Amino acid sequence: MEAPAAAHDDPAESPSRPTPSSLATSLAGSSSPSSTFSSSFELTVNSPDEMRELGRRLARQLRAGDLVMLTGELGAGKTTLTRGLGEGLGVRGAVTSPTFVIARVHPSLGDGPPLVHVDAYRLGGGLDDMEDLDLDVSLPESVIVVEWGDGKVEELTDDRLHLLIHRAVGDTTDEVRHVTLTGVGERWATVDLSAL
Numbered sequence: 528m529e530a531p532a533a534a535h536d537d538p539a540e541s542p543s544r545p546t547p548s549s550l551a552t553s554l555a556g557s558s559s560p561s562s563t564f565s566s567s568f569e570l571t572v573n574s575p576d577e578m579r580e581l582g583r584r585l586a587r588q589l590r591a592g593d594l595v596m597l598t599g600e601l602g603a604g605k606t607t608l609t610r611g612l613g614e615g616l617g618v619r620g621a622v623t624s625p626t627f628v629i630a631r632v633h634p635s636l637g638d639g640p641p642l643v644h645v646d647a648y649r650l651g652g653g654l655d656d657m658e659d660l661d662l663d664v665s666l667p668e669s670v671i672v673v674e675w676g677d678g679k680v681e682e683l684t685d686d687r688l689h690l691l692i693h694r695a696v697g698d699t700t701d702e703v704r705h706v707t708l709t710g711v712g713e714r715w716a717t718v719d720l721s722a723l
Contacts, residue, residue, distance in 0.1 A: 582611020599692030686712030
């Protein structure tokens, strides 16, 4: 699995970006040796509203210390899903793509954890390149959602939830998305992903 070789002004021009199909086949290998559990569940989402609702439902399963990685083509619905997560977690601020600011923190409006939303697309290397974001410091008290985090943030924790969102590419108005949720580590051993 390769990370983007360098930042590009136009994300659509990146020839080295991993494809969701290649990530799906290597996902099991991305877990660290100390991870003792991995389970997957697939579902179909038919519209942006359903993707947002999936995020709301998923938020009920999340707690402080959770790392959620989102992978999918441009326009697959990663930010739409994160918007639903923010609504479900009850956080402040509109959840929008943090592509140019890299990360946004959305504090909780209640007693739940804040949401840290990261877009790692423009970060070329691994966790060392993300050091300034202090994700390792934020993780224990936050829910961290990372778009384009493959090969960059797995070292944060042995426990993570990876969502792979696949959509038809090319000139299409097809809004159907196929989502594979994979829970890695003991944290996800007791979570029934099929309940989503």
